[in-house]
Amino acid sequence: MSIWTPSGEHEITKEPLEEDGQATTEVEDLSPEEQAAQQKKMQKEFEQTKKQIAEAPVEQIISTHVIGLYELAVIHLQQEVPNLEAAKIAIDAMAGLLDGVEGQIGEPEEPMKKLLSDLQMAFVKLNQQEDEG
Numbered sequence: 001m002s003i004w005t006p007s008g009e010h011e012i013t014k015e016p017l018e019e020d021g022q023a024t025t026e027v028e029d030l031s032p033e034e035q036a037a038q039q040k041k042m043q044k045e046f047e048q049t050k051k052q053i054a055e056a057p058v059e060q061i062i063s064t065h066v067i068g069l070y071e072l073a074v075i076h077l078q079q080e081v082p083n084l085e086a087a088k089i090a091i092d093a094m095a096g097l098l099d100g101v102e103g104q105i106g107e108p109e110e111p112m113k114k115l116l117s118d119l120q121m122a123f124v125k126l127n128q129q130e131d132e133g
Helices: 032-055 058-077 084-100 109-132
Strands: 002-005 008-011
Touching: 058 084, 058 109, 084 109
Parallel strands: none
Antiparallel strands: 002 008
């Protein structure tokens, strides 16, 4: 089976592909030695990721989470039928996080508070439209 894309026709394989284009292998298909090597590789990658996170400024990590909550709320508000309940949870989480670190995350704080305010206003507007409709 194949699929056409603007860059040409591509064969579809039944096995998912890794980033390098190679078919993935189920862990159960690996020998015990290969499983141990895979586990060691994954542990090393995990330790490297933890090190990178520990070296990043905590303010940057928190800001990333705030933006993630913002994006989550926007996704729910932009649905054909907005999911106001889910959006409210994301908005409340964003507000709680920003309140909890007020004055501690530096320069990004004010723009993120503005995003929160805009998001809250959009939520209220959509909620009112739902009530009227």
